[in-house]
Each structure stands twice: as C-alpha cells, then as structure tokens.
Amino acid sequence: MLSAESLEKINREIAKYPADQKQSAVMSALAIAQDEKGWLATETMNFIAKYLEMPAIAVYEVATFYNMYNLKPLGKYKITVCTNLPCALSGGNVAADYLKQKLGIGFNETTADGLFTLKEGECMGACGDAPVLLVNNKRMCSFMSNDQIDQLLEELRK
Amino acid sequence: MTQPVQIILAGVDPAEPDNWRLRNYLKRDGYVALKKIIANKIPPEAIIEEVKKSALRGRGGAGFPTGLKWSFMPRQYEGDKYLVCNSDEGEPGTFKDRDIMQYNPHILIEGMLIAAYAMGVKTGYNYVHGEIWKTYERMEEAVEEARQAGFLGNKILGSDFSFQLYNHHGYGAYICGEETALLESIEGKKGQPRFKPPFPASFGLYGKPTTINNTETFASVPWIIRHGGEKYLQLGRPNNGGTKIFSVSGHVNKPGNYEVPLGTPFAELLEMAGGMRGGRKLKGCIPGGSSMPVLPGDVMMKTDMDYDSIAKAGSMLGSGAVIIMDDTTCMVKALERLSYFYYEESCGQCTPCREGTGWLYRIVNRIEHGKGRPEDLDLLDNLADNIQGRTICALGDAAAMPVRAMLQHFRDEFAYHIEHKKCMV
Ligand SMILES: Cc1cc2nc3c(=O)[nH]c(=O)nc-3n(C[C@H](O)[C@H](O)[C@H](O)COP(=O)(O)O)c2cc1C
Numbered sequence: 001m002l003s004a005e006s007l008e009k010i011n012r013e014i015a016k017y018p019a020d021q022k023q024s025a026v027m028s029a030l031a032i033a034q035d036e037k038g039w040l041a042t043e044t045m046n047f048i049a050k051y052l053e054m055p056a057i058a059v060y061e062v063a064t065f066y067n068m069y070n071l072k073p074l075g076k077y078k079i080t081v082c083t084n085l086p087c088a089l090s091g092g093n094v095a096a097d098y099l100k101q102k103l104g105i106g107f108n109e110t111t112a113d114g115l116f117t118l119k120e121g122e123c124m125g126a127c128g129d130a131p132v133l134l135v136n137n138k139r140m141c142s143f144m145s146n147d148q149i150d151q152l153l154e155e156l157r158k
Numbered sequence: 159m160t161q162p163v164q165i166i167l168a169g170v171d172p173a174e175p176d177n178w179r180l181r182n183y184l185k186r187d188g189y190v191a192l193k194k195i196i197a198n199k200i201p202p203e204a205i206i207e208e209v210k211k212s213a214l215r216g217r218g219g220a221g222f223p224t225g226l227k228w229s230f231m232p233r234q235y236e237g238d239k240y241l242v243c244n245s246d247e248g249e250p251g252t253f254k255d256r257d258i259m260q261y262n263p264h265i266l267i268e269g270m271l272i273a274a275y276a277m278g279v280k281t282g283y284n285y286v287h288g289e290i291w292k293t294y295e296r297m298e299e300a301v302e303e304a305r306q307a308g309f310l311g312n313k314i315l316g317s318d319f320s321f322q323l324y325n326h327h328g329y330g331a332y333i334c335g336e337e338t339a340l341l342e343s344i345e346g347k348k349g350q351p352r353f354k355p356p357f358p359a360s361f362g363l364y365g366k367p368t369t370i371n372n373t374e375t376f377a378s379v380p381w382i383i384r385h386g387g388e389k390y391l392q393l394g395r396p397n398n399g400g401t402k403i404f405s406v407s408g409h410v411n412k413p414g415n416y417e418v419p420l421g422t423p424f425a426e427l428l429e430m431a432g433g434m435r436g437g438r439k440l441k442g443c444i445p446g447g448s449s450m451p452v453l454p455g456d457v458m459m460k461t462d463m464d465y466d467s468i469a470k471a472g473s474m475l476g477s478g479a480v481i482i483m484d485d486t487t488c489m490v491k492a493l494e495r496l497s498y499f500y501y502e503e504s505c506g507q508c509t510p511c512r513e514g515t516g517w518l519y520r521i522v523n524r525i526e527h528g529k530g531r532p533e534d535l536d537l538l539d540n541l542a543d544n545i546q547g548r549t550i551c552a553l554g555d556a557a558a559m560p561v562r563a564m565l566q567h568f569r570d571e572f573a574y575h576i577e578h579k580k581c582m583v
C-alpha cells in the first residue's frame with residue numbers, strides 16, 4: 001500500500017515513542033503517506049490504522065483535524081498563501097490576489113490543467129518575511145513580490 | 159540607545175550558514191553549562207534555585223515563572239516523566255522560535271538537557287510548528303549531531319544522567335500551541351485541550367508528570383547556568399529578568415527579530431526595526447501577539463518592553479510579537495481578519511468559543527462590509543463577555559480580548575463604518 005521507503009520513514013517515527021504508544025506516529029505517518037500519494041484516500045488511512053494498530057476512526061479524526069492534510073486530490077502543487085494580519089500589513093493580500101489573477105482561480109480551487117491548487121493559510125511563523133507562501137507543505141517562499149511569484153510559477157510549470 | 163544583545167540569537171549571521179552546527183556552537187561556549195553541571199555534580203535543586211533567582215518567565219505567552227514551574231515536578235516519582243518543548247509557534251506575529259531552531263538549535267538542546275537534569279527526566283519531545291519543514295529538518299540534524307557527540311543519549315559525558323530527545327512535527331493547528339492540546343497531539347489524537355486541573359506536572363504526556371516550556375524559555379537557560387541567575391536578572395528589570403526576542407512585523411522598514419534587554423523602551427525597539435515605513439504615523443500596536451489587546455500608538459511610545467510595563471499600559475507581553483500598524487490601517491478590517499482566525503482555529507469543544515468566535519467574525523465582517531447595525535458594538539462587547547473566562551482553554555479569551563481592546567481604543571472608527579458604510583482611513 002505504501003512504498004518501502006515510506007514505511008521505513010514511518011518506522012523511524014514510531015521508534016521515537018514508547019513501544020506501547022505507536023499511535024503517536026500517526027501525524028507523521030499521514031504526512032509521509034500524503035507525500036507519496038498526493039492525498040489521503042480512505043484506503044490509505046485504513047492502511048495506516050492497521051499499521052499503527054489503532055482504530056480507523058481515530059486516524060480519520062486526526063486527518064480531518066489538522067489543516068495540512070489533503071482529504072481529496074489536489075493540483076500537483078498546492079500553494080498556501082498566508083493572509084493573516086501581520087502578513088496582510090506587508091502585502092499578503094496583494095500576493096494572494098496576484099496568484100488568483102495569474103492562475104485564474106480562487107481559494108480552494110484547482111487550475112484546469114491540474115497543476116495548481118490555491119489555499120488561504122494562517123500564520124506560518126514567518127511574518128517578518130511577508131508575503132510568504134508554502135508549496136506542498138514543505139517549501140516556504142519568502143518576500144513574494146509579484147515578480148517573485150512569476151518566477152516561482154514559471155519554475156513549477158517546467 | 160539600547161543595543162541589541164545576542165544571548166539566544168547568538169550566531170545568527172546570514173553570512174555564516176554553518177553557524178548552527180555543533181562545532182560552531184562549541185566555540186560560542188556551547189555545552190559549557192551542561193559540562194559544568196556534570197563535572198561539579200551540581201544538585202538539581204540548586205539549578206532550579208538559580209533559575210528562580212534569574213526571574214526567567216515563560217516566553218510562550220503566559221509569562222509564568224520558569225523556576226517555580228520546574229519545582230512543581232514530583233521529585234520522588236518513580237516512573238517515567240517527560241519534558242516537552244513548545245515550538246508550535248502559531249501566534250500570529252511570532253517568528254522567533256523558528257530562528258532559534260534554524261540558527262542556534264543546540265542552545266535549545268542544551269537548555270532542555272539542563273531542565274531534564276534538574277527535574278530528573280529521561281525523555282523529551284520538541285513539538286515543531288507544521289509549516290516550517292526546513293526548520294524541523296534542521297532540528298533533526300542538530301539532535302543527531304548532539305547524539306553522536308555524546309550530549310544526548312545514555313550516560314551523558316560519562317555521568318549517570320541519560321536523556322533522549324525527539325522532534326515531533328505538527329501539521330497545521332494553532333490550538334496545538336496550547337500545552338494540553340499539544341500533549342494530546344503528541345499522543346496521536348486531535349489537538350483538543352484538556353480540562354485543568356489536573357495540570358501537566360501531575361498528569362501530562364501519556365498521563366505522566368510533564369513539564370512544558372517554550373523554545374525561547376529553554377534557550378535562555380544555558381546562559382543563566384554559565385553566568386548565574388543574579389546576572390541574568392540584572393540584564394533586565396526586577397521581576398522581568400534577562401533578554402527577550404521581539405518579532406517585529408507590519409509597517410516598519412526592517413521587520414525581524416530583535417533580542418533586547420527586558421525593559422527596553424518601545425521607541426528604541428521601533429528604531430532598531432528601522433522606524434515606521436514611509437515615515438508614517440504609528441496608529442496602533444499589538445505588543446504581544448494577535449491574542450493580546452491592541453494599544454494606541456501614543457500609549458505604546460511611552461511604554462517599556464517588559465511584562466509589568468506592558469501590563470500597566472493595558473496589554474500583555476505575550477509571545478513578544480510586536481505588530482505595528484500605521485495610520486493607513488483600517489482597524490475594522492484588521493479585527494475582521496483576526497476574528498476569522500480564531501473562528502477558523504477554535505477546536506470546537508466549548509460552546510461559547512465554538513459559537514461565539516463565529517458570531518464575532520460574522521458581526522465584524524458585516525460591519526466591514528457596510529452592513530453593520532448601530533447595536534452591533536454593544537453586541538460585540540456582550541459576546542466577548544460571554545466567551546471570556548467561560549471556556550476550557552485560553553483561545554476563547556484570545557478571541558475576545560482583541561475585540562474588546564479594539565472597541566475600547568478605536569470605537570469611533572467602528573461607529574463610522576456602521577454609520578457611513580465605509581472606511582474612515
Ligand atoms: C490558544 C493558545 C495557543 C498557544 N500557542 C503557544 C505557542 O505557539 N507557543 C508557546 O510556547 N506557547 C503557546 N501557548 C501557551 C502554552 O499553553 C504554554 O503556556 C507555554 O507553552 C508554556 O511555556 P512557557 O512557560 O515557557 O511560556 C498557547 C496558549 C494558548 C491558549
């Protein structure tokens with residue numbers, strides 16, 4: 001169900017917690033699974049439940065509670081822009097509007113070519129570097145002027 | 159004028175990308191405090207006494223005295239105990255813990271080691287904010303370096319002291335910054351806060367005695383042990399010992415982290431941050447992260463940056479996130495965005511918070527969009543009354559306090575919006 005490489009990563013996470021507390025690795029297991037599959041299908045979550053010996057419902061609870069899990073297929077690149085107040089004071093909304101215009105989509109929408117999904121994010125703990133955005137949960141881009149956004153999109157389109 | 163000091167942010171230098179590494183940390187007196195404790199077999203109680211003397215207060219938001227918190231851990235307890243670092247930094251405006259972990263990760267590890275030694279703890283977790291993957295990876299690398307060098311693991315530096323440290327990566331939930339929600343999250347559950355009491359010192363992670371501190375709190379400890387609590391206290395002000403990192407964001411020329419002695423005048427901090435962007439006028443400032451009350455610019459200009467002075471001025475130092483707003487800022491719009499945040503992040507357990515944050519947001523939203531009603535301002539005050547102090551955790555208060563303060567200081571602007579259906583600025 002998951003690649004050997006992903007399972008190895010999950011095993012490394014399990015080893016961080018007491019032997020009878022495998023469930024503690026569920027957040028990272030879901031993140032690792034999402035990195036491999038792009039999103040969390042019910043089968044994927046069921047697999048993780050079995051693997052961590054926990055009820056499937058407890059896995060769904062976690063997956064639906066935390067914002068960074070993808071509960072349905074998204075574009076190849078999920079771009080999350082922070083629009084919280086500190087960022088908004090320094091161009092967070094300008095960046096968000098520019099992205100909407102360039103991609104021709106609103107928040108929570110995906111471009112027709114399936115490349116990009118746009119999301120509105122909350123504070124990423126990087127407010128001094130506003131505007132900031134996150135690509136696929138892992139790559140943070142800082143000081144995103146319109147020019148920088150153009151460059152990023154061009155790079156991702158390649 | 160006060161100069162920035164570098165105790166916690168020592169080594170931050172964009173030109174020296176390797177400064178975070180163990181070998182560089184060792185050159186900055188790294189692990190000297192730990193070595194001193196182990197070589198001199200300093201008794202755990204003496205360490206807690208030293209931290210008490212320093213007047214170090216929690217840097218995560220509540221400002222609780224750290225030495226006192228450490229003394230709550232049951233000493234004679236036979237089973238497992240845990241130490242947890244709160245690096246979930248999600249309070250809008252705050253970005254200091256990220257820089258500590260990114261540029262000086264070993265200072266956090268050493269601080270946690272000293273705390274673990276003082277409280278007789280063998281296992282620790284560092285809970286890292288979900289959005290900062292690179293920083294999480296950095297922490298993983300730093301922990302591995304420390305392990306290989308014998309600073310983490312069994313029988314540290316040949317003593318009887320053992321401590322294992324693991325990083326846990328969050329995945330996007332502000333509420334997990336609340337300490338009991340964070341524990342639930344490490345246990346692999348939804349991050350919903352627990353009723354207190356029991357407090358974590360008696361019933362914490364996996365039901366075991368647990369102490370939780372903020373990243374910056376732990377990072378302050380090695381210096382205190384090297385130089386003594388008295389000296390640390392003198393860096394700041396009575397009851398407000400040491401230095402504090404302020405994350406300055408918003409309408410300034412040089413947003414960023416500034417580490418200064420507690421008690422530094424706000425006006426000097428503002429100058430360090432390059433002053434107001436475009437030379438504009440300071441309208442308002444939230445001095446401690448978005449959950450704290452906003453203060454008018456003229457009040458701020460007369461305030462010093464320490465716990466007691468900011469409290470006297472009518473707000474709280476909180477996490478040390480200083481959000482600067484100039485005279486082009488529409489306070490209705492500002493509050494609308496903050497209210498949306500608390501509505502979005504409420505975990506939904508308590509009715510006053512789950513329903514109340516939605517009400518707050520919808521009312522401020524309708525005022526912002528020209529659909530406000532004259533009675534709305536009283537309604538907002540009333541709603542805030544019905545949330546504050548009536549919930550399991552402080553997120554309810556965090557949603558209510560900004561509303562009250564905005565109405566207290568900028569009521570005219572809200573009234574103008576309602577009457578004229580447009581913005582004053
Ligand atoms: C809604 C909410 C969010 C919080 N977020 C954080 C946070 O991101 N980081 C943090 O250190 N403390 C946060 N806290 C405070 C913690 O509950 C706790 O008081 C703190 O981590 C204790 O550490 P300290 O004594 O070193 O400050 C938050 C509290 C609440 C109610």
Ligand code: SF4
Binds near residue numbers: 549
């Ligand atoms: S106050 Fe809000 S966030 Fe805190 S426990 Fe209650 S519902 Fe959850």
Ligand code: FES
Binds near residue numbers: 082122123
């Ligand atoms: S408000 Fe955008 S990163 Fe903090």
